[in-house]
Amino acid sequence: MSAQGKSIWPWLRSSNSQNSLQQAAEAEARQRSDMIDMELAAERARLQQESKTKILLLGPSEAGKTTVVKNFQLAFTPKSFLAQAAAWLPVIQLNLVHSVNTILDALDLVRSDSAEPEDSEYQSSHTIPEDLRQLGGRIAEKLAELESELSGELYSSAPPPSSRPPSRSDHERPRLQHRLSMVSVRGVTLRHKPTEFQSAFPSWKIVVDRARAILAECAPDIASLWAHPWVRSGLKAQGIHPEHQPGYFLPDAARIASPHYLPTPEDILRARLTTASAEEHSLMLDVGMARKEWLLCDVGGSRSQRGAWAQYFDDAKLVIFVASLTAFDETLAEDSAVNRLTDTLLLWRNICANKLLASVELVLFLNKLDILKAKLENAGVAFVHHVNSFKSRPNDVPTVSKYIKEMFLAQYRQYSSSERKVFAHITCAVVSRFSDRLHLFPDRFV
Numbered sequence: 001m002s003a004q005g006k007s008i009w010p011w012l013r014s015s016n017s018q019n020s021l022q023q024a025a026e027a028e029a030r031q032r033s034d035m036i037d038m039e040l041a042a043e044r045a046r047l048q049q050e051s052k053t054k055i056l057l058l059g060p061s062e063a064g065k066t067t068v069v070k071n072f073q074l075a076f077t078p079k080s081f082l083a084q085a086a087a088w089l090p091v092i093q094l095n096l097v098h099s100v101n102t103i104l105d106a107l108d109l110v111r112s113d114s115a116e117p118e119d120s121e122y123q124s125s126h127t128i129p130e131d132l133r134q135l136g137g138r139i140a141e142k143l144a145e146l147e148s149e150l151s152g153e154l155y156s157s158a159p160p161p162s163s164r165p166p167s168r169s170d171h172e173r174p175r176l177q178h179r180l181s182m183v184s185v186r187g188v189t190l191r192h193k194p195t196e197f198q199s200a201f202p203s204w205k206i207v208v209d210r211a212r213a214i215l216a217e218c219a220p221d222i223a224s225l226w227a228h229p230w231v232r233s234g235l236k237a238q239g240i241h242p243e244h245q246p247g248y249f250l251p252d253a254a255r256i257a258s259p260h261y262l263p264t265p266e267d268i269l270r271a272r273l274t275t276a277s278a279e280e281h282s283l284m285l286d287v288g289m290a291r292k293e294w295l296l297c298d299v300g301g302s303r304s305q306r307g308a309w310a311q312y313f314d315d316a317k318l319v320i321f322v323a324s325l326t327a328f329d330e331t332l333a334e335d336s337a338v339n340r341l342t343d344t345l346l347l348w349r350n351i352c353a354n355k356l357l358a359s360v361e362l363v364l365f366l367n368k369l370d371i372l373k374a375k376l377e378n379a380g381v382a383f384v385h386h387v388n389s390f391k392s393r394p395n396d397v398p399t400v401s402k403y404i405k406e407m408f409l410a411q412y413r414q415y416s417s418s419e420r421k422v423f424a425h426i427t428c429a430v431v432s433r434f435s436d437r438l439h440l441f442p443d444r445f446v
């Protein structure tokens, strides 16, 4: 400031110094206040972190991990869960079309009259009834195209469309098995998460409406196909049970094709969509007076995806390992030489033995109780034919499920990397409401 300025405006000088004092005081106050805010934010984050529980869902493909997550969402955040119902429509349409195409393939219903007799024992000794041949002729092409279109929309590397080779000899069996679990084919990646379908692909509505129209045309034939005694016995003779497969909507064709159909909660739980990469879901739980947050980390269970699991182990407090009670007479989609129960037990053993998870508590869901019941009681499957050590025990649901549970617990006792409890439960993820079942978890998590 100039000398002139000093003499002419002395009051200004003093006012300036007061101002700067005031400014300094204000700055200090602001700094203090910022500090307090930061401390409060840190405290809030700490408290939030403490009330946040990261839960990993592990287990082989198709065991029901994603279904368990959906079940939790339905129980704890029903509004947002149901708001996404329409997004599951193309998945359910694809599941249905896939089941129909699997039957057409398995029974060779689109074999032309001029085709050579089949070389497999089954096909050569069975003449296709004329009504079924005509039915196959009416729907096969349309549904093959539709399957390819829907899977092309949902998966970025889609499984091959429903191709129909002229014969179904024994060496083609693995291919058929593979088709049966098409939606968990190795290497398939989803184009979008279900919740993003609507916004992510502009053709969504066109595709869904087109699928609806084709299904409406085919629904009566689909119903006749599934009700046909020749089809039922033909599938049984080949050991194919679509009703035990994921994404089973065969009895629901007319309902799914209807113009105003919106998937119900039960449909969403039953819909099958492979988890292509790990997904995290936040769930707020109101338990008594407390509010807790669960971060559910759902991974893909196919062999090719398991190598990536370890990166999600950090900060995990709990593992929910989901295994299927019905794996004992199934083989892997990735390798038809490997029994699924053997594979699951090995995977469980590795998780129990894993040192990175030594401080993590374990919950084991032995899932698909309803299918176990259907296999043992309706399909007459003998557990001992697949697990010799079962010997002459009764082939009923309580005995078999208890035996399977014991097989898992034995692995845990022998291989667990630390002393900890394991909470093992028999579940049916498509019907149970897990909100009623929080007692399945160790106390400190709920």
Ligand SMILES: Nc1nc2c(ncn2[C@@H]2O[C@H](COP(=O)(O)OP(=O)(O)OP(=O)(O)O)[C@@H](O)[C@H]2O)c(=O)[nH]1
Pocket: 059, 060, 061, 062, 063, 064, 065, 066, 067, 068, 184, 245, 246, 247, 248, 269, 270, 271, 272, 273, 274, 275, 276, 299, 300, 301, 302, 322, 367, 368, 369, 370, 371, 427, 428, 429, 430, 431
């Ligand atoms: N009937 C029946 N079906 C079930 C049950 N649990 C799951 N499913 C069905 O089994 C299929 C596979 O379930 P998912 O939850 O997708 O399996 P996942 O373990 O997530 O499989 P990946 O994502 O491949 O690792 C779906 O169609 C489910 O509806 C059950 O308890 N009973």
Ligand SMILES: [Mg+2]
Pocket: 065, 066, 067, 273, 274, 275, 298, 299, 300, 301
């Ligand atoms: Mg999944």
